[in-house]
Amino acid sequence: MRRLTAFLAAALLSAPLWAMHCPADMAKIDAMLQSDPPADPAVLAKVQELRAEGEALHKAGNHSESVKVLGEALDMLSASE
Template identity: 40%
Template sequence: MLRAITLAFALSVFPATAFANSCPSIMAAIDAALPASTLAEADMTKVKELRAKGEQLHASGDHAGSEAALNEAKKILGI
């Protein structure tokens, strides 16, 4: 019985952990693309706001919201 509970707990935690780890890699991709970007100033401001929002959401535990904001920034950057 204890083994089944432990297995169920491990399986329920793993996807959340894997999902949470994608946020830093998306932030790193954005950070790497920013210096070479030729976006208009308004778009660059939007990307930086989304990047900051994504980091804040990640830190607060909202990984779905973080990934959504970060992916929107990636889309604007064209990466």
């Protein structure tokens, strides 16, 4: 019973951390797009699509999926440098 309680407490406490991570990732993507956008138009379009999808997921409360999608966009931006 203690393990279950500890697990639930940890899960509840970590949810707000995911929620705060999304806006930071979106801001990082926006800054990277402004300062050094990808030269490949297809990569740029995909990053913009993923960024919009991540924001929509964040607003819908699906923060873990939002972090995943935004991370994919960040990876694409990092790879295109």
